[in-house]
Amino acid sequence: MANLTLVQAINLALIQEMERDDRVMIMGEDVGINGGVFRVTEGLHKRFGADRVVDTPLAESGIIGTAIGLAMAGLRPIAEIQFEGFLGPAYDQICTHAARMRTRTRGALTVPLVIRVPVGGGIHAPELHSDSPEAIYTHNPGLKVVMPSSPRDAKGLLLSAIRDPDPVIFFEPKRIYRAFREEVPEDEYTVPIGKARMVREGSELTMVSWGASVIQCMNAIEQSGRDIELIDLRTISPFDMETVSESVRRTGRAIVVHEAPLSCGLGSEIASRIMEECFLHLEAPVQRVTGFDTIMPYYKLELEYLPDAARIGQAIDEVVAY
């Protein structure tokens, strides 16, 4: 066991998988000598060399498009997009090609690719460095979307992502990159894609969240003093509806919390699924605490935008009192 931050846990996972499998390579902007702008790939260039940890030209579509070729040829590229706000130029390659290659060739050509992307707000970053686009890639069939909220899960999920035979977008909540440490096993282990984590059990209501919002939910739950069940989805696509349903049928109440905008956010889908699967168990409408349907503001007001313990606490009161 080692006491690691999220950044260190991801770094450790990368090292261990690169040592285990020489098909694994890292590519992206500033990932080499500089070790990435968040230092996630720190030391890897020196350890594995410039052929396996590659500083690419500055072009996001180019990074993902060439990574698709590398993956089709049987390698296991891990491409870093520096910030989620720069995923836009790569959207075409991700959704037009990576997501479709298996189905359009009936499995003759596949894209075992991991796209690592720092995501979300809360670090006083410039514009386009604080967004939460996970629902866009969840709506697009053919991808898997993952977002850990703890160092231990990050390591295990990343190993699963690298070994996954299909393209995985691995969102890393930058707000908690170094926010806390956790005991992380040094031995190899995986956390399965598609399985939620029960963060804490409770009987009064079910709270569903992922990424950095999980920490805000914990704070709100502690402040409320109520017996609330908290589920960290960990995988956003495909998400673990079974765990959510089982919980909501017991508690009869549900709140979904995410940083992304409200409309057509993943909360909409989860609320619909809860209605379909748990209707007769519900004691209150499903509540959402999310970002707003606005452009993410510059950082002076970002904490007004992001769901915090106070807003989540209000939702708890409303749902319990309904």
Place this chain on the structure above:
Amino acid sequence: MPVEPVFETRIDRVSILDEHGRFDEELGAGLIPDEDVIAMYRHMVTCRHLDEIAFKLQRSGRMGTYPENRGQEATSLGAAYALRKEDWLVTCYRENAGLFWRGLPMEYVLLHWMGDERGNEIPQGLNVTPLAIPIGTQMLHATGLGWASKYRGEDGLACTFFGDGATSEGDFHEAMNFAANLDLPVIFFCQNNSWAISVPTRIQCSAPTIAQRGLAYGMDCIQVDGNDLFAVVKVVRDAAERARTNQRPTFIEAVTYRLGDHTTADDARRYRDEEELEMWKLRDPLIRLRGWLDARGLWDDSKQAALQEDAEAQIAAAVERANEVEDLPPTEFFANMYKTMPPNLQQQMRTMRTSSLGRFPETADQSATT
């Protein structure tokens, strides 16, 4: 001298068998054995016949939209001939001749345009990618495929095909930039056929040649007569050598012409002069190659008649194979979304005909399984 040139260059054009039948012995002698020229001529005639039949299939409602390859047979065929089996062919959708030469069964292309993914189920080991519909995005895959070969210490390469219109796309430039700066074995093969649907090349590129676009990336560039099979073979061989020995990419602009419409959904008479078309018909790569064979006593009308018969039989057989594929199960499109089908897709697949999506899924599941 305060102002002096820091970089000068020129773009060469390679022609070996020109439109008047003149053959450059110095460049062309021994380039391709006679029997291979004959085999490629036969292949081009067969591909041309496929176009005719595909056109008829579309017009009679037995196939969806189809893009004729007519007039451009020499480009991808010359490239496929000049490359090795392990080299990747990363195509657009006017490279039938090269794909079939590599070994893709003809019915695959027919199936693709008949709306059936089985046409893209590339047989293992063929090292071709499926037809690419979005313009100018597949070159990046070629750069990655060439990169993988270098990563493994092998001497394979990737050759990617695209039209003049595609050279306006951002991905084209990113693919060239990656390949040049990371020293990757890639051949960028532009089929400049004068038209991107209705838009002429001048709107895509105002420089005298498209070939010179590669200069900005520091790569070797060459223009070639794309209707001259010999010249295409030569420039691709040179590019392959450069890729294998120095891991350097090459940009090839093959000047050719789309003798047909863009696709069966297009009518080129709306935007294209008849005169221009008539001029290019005289430069048809098939006519040119036939002339070369005739001049050497390697071909005659009776051989041509036999070839026509053979081509018709081959294409008829391919059409039959395409028509005879088994019906797809209605749930087929769920099958290959992921290696392992996730629970949400399993549920949607199970209930697609027994329940409106999501409505009482548990009940629907039960009725579907009982």
